[in-house]
Amino acid sequence: MKKLLFDLFPLVLFFIVFRFADIYAATAVAMAASVAQILWLKFSSKKIEGSHWINLAIIVVFGGATLLFQSDVFIKWKPTVLYWVFACVLLGGRYLMGRNLMQKLMGAQLTLPEPLWDKLNLMWSGFFIFAGIVNLYVAFSGHFTESQWVNFKVFGLMVLLLVFVVIQSVWLSRHMKDQTDQAD
Structure with missing residues (x-):
């Protein structure tokens, strides 16, 4: 259950920030949360799964394009x-x-x-x-x-x-x- 909540952390933050701000702020927070997730796993010597890396790459590319082009x-x-x-x-x-x-x-x-x-x-x-x-x-x-x-x-x-x-x-x-x- 902890792993599921941990994996959903960027998504939950995306949802919360979207409710109080907009899609761009939510995207930026999801990107930051995904990076923080990987860093936390790395510094706590926990296994970083392939799905974490894939998700990070895709959120950075697509989230970055969202912010860069404001689309x-x-x-x-x-x-x-x-x-x-x-x-x-x-x-x-x-x-x-x-x-x-x-x-x-x-x-x-x-x-x-x-x-x-x-x-x-x-x-x-x-x-x-x-x-x-x-x-x-x-x-x-x-x-x-x-x-x-x-x-x-x-x-x-x-x-x-x-x-x-x-x-x-x-x-x-x-x-x-x-x-x-x-x-x-």
Whole structure:
């Protein structure tokens, strides 16, 4: 739980600052919080995960462009780019490097046959691609305000993730039960 809160720290600050200021102040604070997050991990000798580095690079590039050009377009692209990078890493790891990164991440908690690991990897990749598309729709369709997009970025994407995790858990438990039944 502490790790989740720590990982969400820049997002929470982005949301709070947006409520009291504007998208540019919120972006600057999210950038600073992301840098502070990496520095804290480094100086406390904790592991800096690849996802932290990816998030930092994307917030610095897209947040920096937002501030430099005074255009919210860049920060609205940030969640999509982040999710699509995650999808590319999962797919590239599996199909270009022959490594299933979901298995590497979750292998200590789950024992699954190789075909299920491949499906799980594809499911996560598909989720990230879908979430990126939905973000683009909310950000740029013209049907939502900037404030609604911020709420979606903070809460809507989190709800999508939770729904996906529940669906995935049900799917996994069903397939694991099928595997157990076949073994008996």
